[in-house]
Amino acid sequence: MSGDGFEVVSVVGLGYIGLPTAAVLANRGLEVIGVDINERAVSAINEGRAHFFEPELEALVHNAVRNKKLRAVNKPEAAQAYVIAVPTPISESKSPDLGYVKAAGASIAPVLTSGNLVILESTSPVGTVEMLAAQLRELRPDLTFPQDAGEDADVLLAYCPERIIPGRMVTELIENDRIVGGMSLKSVEAASKLYKTFVRGAVVATNGRTAEMVKLTENAFRDVNIAFANELSKVCDKFGVDVWEVIELANHHPRVNILQPGPGVGGHCIAVDPWFIIDAAEGQAPLMHTARNVNDSKPAYVVDKVRELAKPGDTIACFGLAYKANTDDLRESPAVTVVERLAETNEHKIVVVEPNVETLPSRFAGLNLARATLKEALETAQVVLLLVDHDEFKELSAEQLAGKTYYDSRGAWRHLSA
Ligand SMILES: NC(=O)c1ccc[n+]([C@@H]2O[C@H](COP(=O)([O-])OP(=O)(O)OC[C@H]3O[C@@H](n4cnc5c(N)ncnc54)[C@H](O)[C@@H]3O)[C@@H](O)[C@H]2O)c1
Known part of the structure; x- marks a missing residue:
């Protein structure tokens, strides 16, 4: 890390959330290593294109790739911070499928080093960042994590939910307020520093579980x-009343x-x-x-x-x-x-x-x-x-x-x- 921020950041999962984040960070001058298991996405990005349509995104990706600030790979490489933005779907039985988060955790574990910051952005059940921390501890017993070492941990962990809306993603990524929840004070401080490199809205600090719950609450x-x-609308149909007029009035x-x-x-x-x-x-x-x-x-x-x-x-x-x-x-x-x-x-x-x-x-x-x-x-x-x-x-x-x-x-x- 240098002075007021980070130099090399990895964004894991380059979809609707990850790619705008990677592109905005890269356009702020950071070196961004984007990681995605989808080869089509990786090749499109390395050609300077976004692999889906979102206003303003194509130009940002093009600029970042041309300036050699953004490149996409299919396997994580060493970085100072990892931002995970992989899918978190629900199963048929309406329970969360955290398989993608676990796979992302397993893929970054081998390249983690002391001083790294890991941020989960995927919308997640309360306790997921703690689950990720436990998984990383198991895979890397040579490093310490906040659940055991508190403020002395080698690796910092935070949860930072995303609330941007398709169609206005690039604008909202910069303008919206951000909630940053850390597993330790140092985790919050480091994650806040990263977001402040591009967020013009307020960056508000809390703990990881609260941040997870805030996103779900919204x-x-x-x-x-x-x-x-x-x-x-059903009740108004029953009563023969126009629901739109009722709401307006x-x-x-x-x-x-x-x-x-x-x-x-x-x-x-x-x-x-x-x-x-x-x-x-x-x-x-x-x-x-x-x-x-x-x-x-x-x-x-x-x-x-x-x-x-x-x-x-x-x-x-x-x-x-x-x-x-x-x-x-x-x-x-x-x-x-x-x-x-x-x-x-x-x-x-x-x-x-x-x-x-x-x-x-x-x-x-x-x-x-x-x-x-x-x-x-x-x-x-x-x-x-x-x-x-x-x-x-x-x-x-x-x-x-x-x-x-x-x-x-x-x-x-x-x-x-x-
Ligand atoms: N899209 C939105 O509007 C929005 C808004 C707020 C929050 N979110 C949340 O953000 C998260 C990501 O959503 P999204 O819309 O960007 O999803 P997405 O499907 O557009 O993108 C996810 C990307 O992750 C990649 N991926 C999956 N497993 C991977 C792995 N192990 N390593 C590397 N890459 C991997 C996929 O190939 C895909 O490109 C979800 O939790 C979602 O709920 C989305």
Whole structure:
């Protein structure tokens, strides 16, 4: 380490989180060794390209590689700090799969040296950084770690969650506040120093377990609040009241801020992370558990509503597959579940319009559905189901939807019935 910071940093896992982090660090003048087991990602990065689309990222990667500040490899090499940003998915039974974190820990263990800092960024159950520390201690008995040696440890360990949003990742990486949780004071200090090389927001210190819980809390909070809106949408349907109007009017209250309902909750954060709490809380998280179930029940509710509206033999046009407007991200998307379930019933002809993706999900293979352009769908469908509020769908006029029955799961077409 030199003066106010680090010279050589390794980022392990070069996906949506790791690559922007590596590129930003490298553009701050640090030497960054990116590690990924995906050869396609490694070659793309070494050619100066990002292997996925994110605004501003390509230029940062290009610049860093050209200036020889960033290179990608498939196996960790010696560095002063290791930032781990590998996937932390959930299994079918909704328990966390920490296999990638363990594999990353095993891969850096042989190259660790005294004075190193290891930071876990992956969204993780409480206690994961301690698990990583225990794993490293077992693999490297010649080094000391904070759980035994406290402030005298050879290797420092910290947990620093990420909260950037796709589409604004590079900006938010720099502007957002960061929570830094260390297993010792020296760990927090060292990790804070690293983040301060590029973060303009506040860098707030705490311990590792608290930092892990903060990240999970943020997404569980969002999930519970969206569940309230989704439940409200069902209740309002029952009472024959427009939920969008109810929310708009209720939000005139100075201390009420209800979120928007939709066809469910998608993306690989909000729909996944609350399970890391529920799984380990031994029954102490019934509200979060119910919220997950409410949000997961919404696609089936939308399917039932649309089936009530459609006559036998009608063509139903489903608008959108992404989990959120104006993206191509299909991960955990409730729109995909809705389309799949509608097609499985085989009662109607299903056409799908999704301008942002090139290939339909593999889950659709063998299902009785077709892809269409917006124009074709408007020409053929009797029923239109709005699943994602992409701009091109929101902009449709009453004339374009004239004579069709439609179900708007996002409240994007309220102006049409005004
Ligand atoms: N994407 C987001 O918006 C976001 C936001 C906040 C937090 N997170 C969390 O950050 C973590 C990473 O998410 P992501 O979206 O970047 O995932 P990702 O799938 O885009 O990237 C992970 C990368 O890790 C690589 N990898 C897997 N095992 C490895 C190993 N042993 N060694 C080296 N590389 C390995 C994969 O090949 C992949 O390129 C997850 O825990 C996620 O929950 C993601």
